[in-house]
Amino acid sequence: MGNLTRDGKFYVAGHRGLVGGALCRALARKGYSRFLTRGHAELDLCNQQAVSAFFDRERPDYVLLAAARVGGIHANAAYPAEFIFQNLQIQNNVIHSAWQYGVKKLLFLGSSCIYPRDCAQPIKEEYLLTGPLESTNEPYALAKIAGIRMCQAYRRQYGFDAVSVMPTNLYGPGDNYDPLNSHVLPALIRRFCEARKAGAESVTIWGTGRVRREFLHVDDMAEACMFLLENYSDSSHINIGCGQDMTIMELARQVAITCGYDGKIETDSSKPDGTPRKLLDVSRLFGMGWRPRIALEDGLRETYEDYMARS
Template identity: 55%
Template sequence: MTDDTRAFALDRGETIYVAGHRGLVGSAIWRALQTRGFGNLVGRSSDELDLTDRAAVFGFISDVRPSVVILAAAKVGGIKANNDFPADFLSENVRIQTNVLDAAAAIRTPRLLFLGSSCIYPKFAPQPITESALLTGHLESTNDAYAIAKIAGIIGVQAVRRQYGLPWISAMPTNLYGPGDNFSPTGSHVLPALIRRYDQAIADGASSVTNWGTGTPRREFLHVDDMADACIHLLERYDGPDQVNVGTGKDITIAELAGVVADAVGFDGDTSWDTSQPDGTPQKLLDVSLLRSTGWEPKVTLREGIRSTVDWYRANRAAIRT
């Protein structure tokens, strides 16, 4: 256990606002809270509440007065989307975060969890990446705008802790996947993109699949249900200024990942690599010692998680983001 570990037993009847409750992470957190018996959950779709509208956010938070806020709302996308629209990713995410954090601080919300991304760390940070690596080097240029927005959120949480003494915390997940993911050809992250690509190859009767990059970068993956479990665990167990890395502590090359996905979907053709496309950061493996010191471990293995995600994708293909 760390000095930052203390009990914050959450009352099953208190009001919990999950910002981004329909997204990949937010929906998983919502399911996990419901499973644990939390009965007063509050969520608003983007049609119901525009989180970039400061006045609307302040009015909503003031009316609802949640005792817990989980800030999982964000504009997200894969390497191409981040590289092509950096101004959009920076502006929208900074506005979402600042509005929610400021509105929650205005009513002194007792407990808040801000969710970031492992892309906040320098491109060439020593591996595995510790929380102390933050702001020690240059960011990966393909998603630096998104990373800067998330760094601003971390600093925002730390500032509230210093100014108001509120036990707000931040969690930085590794690459997430699972039910509710984005399978769009232009907006998805690597794992759902691979699932869609290999599944489509089977549907088309294709004998080969071409993936982006060289296949050599190493990435860590965490099932979103494990992420949700970790979030609730941290809300009840952690109180410190440092962001907490959330991951498995194990990584895999993109080429190896492609092999696991191909096996999960039943594709037995050839795989080639388009080396004209960017690889991104060479390796991104999180040091999860701090999280483990609080007593948490992941439960879903990568192969199990990918198989279940393939099943979910095929069952929901007509209704999901493609």
Template identity: 60%
Template sequence: MTISDDVAYSPAPLDRSALIYVAGHRGLVGSAIWRNLEAEGFTNLIGRSSAELDLKDRDAVFAFFREHKPDYVILAAAKVGGILANSTYPVDFLSENLRIQVNVMDASLEADVERLLFLGSSCIYPKFAAQPIREDSLLTGHLEETNDAYAIAKISGILQIQAVRRQYGKPWISAMPTNLYGPGDNFSPKGSHVLPALIRRYDEAVSNGESVVTNWGTGTPRREFLHVDDMAAACLHLLENYDGPEQVNVGTGSDVTIKEISEVIAKVVGFEGVTEWDTDKPDGTPQKLLDVSKLAGAGWTSKIGLEDGLRSTVDWYHEHIDSIRQ
């Protein structure tokens, strides 16, 4: 069956009693989405840990969908990591994410899932894209080399969403979040993104009585940070209010330098020492600020301020310091 992408569909409130499968429900994004859905009155959520269901196992994924037949799917499952992890294990980031996405989307198609939201990353955009980055800058330039494998996997996910819309007329959509942080983040020294890595580094310096913290790069790159609870709220809003083939940027519309965010984190954790910069280490993309006009046009803007969000994240980190990933 082939149906053009202009098939009639009017976004509307989701059925609060419908079965929603949140793929990756224990991760940073997935757990926030789960919390938000529960708070919004959804009563029939389903999730599986990676130990219970390996999304790279195609047969297992199809069996799961045939058994449960979810009405809606939010695809938040992914292999993620920071600059070090991405640049060290590009094969893993490409292969694992491609398999996860293809398996879940193909199984969703067979199960006739009504509405699916695919979550990507702002790293899909060219390294030197004009700022702020518009959705239509996708595939217009070279990617950042340190995470190009992960970016290609996520770009493939967007194209699969668009292909499903064209061929089958499904009102599936994609959302591309900026840098996320918040409760449930990965604070591992080798696998974390920049913000949780900085929180851990400064907090450990305070605990160990150290007077100097050394960060990677020059501190000049600019980054946009969105609290994961804001991201979760945006996901539901898009599912209920947006339908289109183009991915939607999800962010705050403002950014800070790595040096500036380091100063805020040092203040929040109580570090009063000196910050030094190891300029032999890579900076990554010089700036990544998303144009969030499309999201604003759909009626949503972020609510959680950066310092407030950081304080709640540090509080969560302290509460879970004995159990977080090492």
């Protein structure tokens, strides 16, 4: 089982989120039955004393750090202080306590927004810190970069087995469909479903629709994380993606079809596009033998059904 033991105790930080929920499902599929979860009301990860007491009491063997303050362009622009403060606090507290209380291995989940805005494509891991960040999500990106460097520092100084992974844009069941604070794909699902229900003649999407993005189903991401937990131990962070991207307009058209909306799709160029393109180079991960399995069409259908069940 690689670096993991069957009877090990896992702590999934952020289990109620999109990523954390998928990690819990992946653990169950793999047959790991001993895992800890705590909601925010039970454990405030920004509280250093509370986090330390939790690790001292529970003594997990493995930690999957998926807890984070996340959101789309609007949320990042509206709450930059919360995005940098809360993410730094969560990372500092969990990573330090994991090392302090003898965790065998920690997986830190970052984001593809850590890379420079105008990166060469596809984006290799070594492009980190080679240029300016995208201004619309810079506070969040800086926090995630600090998390990578913290994992590397604790590995170098203490021999702590901390691994960092950088997923591309994720989607899937359990996503956040809030009209203002969600990411692009779940926001589009909500918008097209509401437009269909209202009989709207057109739907307007943010930006020009020409920027390109890569999308990976969250269950594929979780499977990649399990693969890396079992097979990888090094200081360099690893990209997780599918290796293909599309324009936001192409995505919008697929979402509209999935949602059964047949009206017009218009753009609003007064709204920000964000980074022009963000396609990860996943040759390192693919070279280890991992591949995604969920096609976008199938994943969109599943996510649409999840939204309908929750709306």
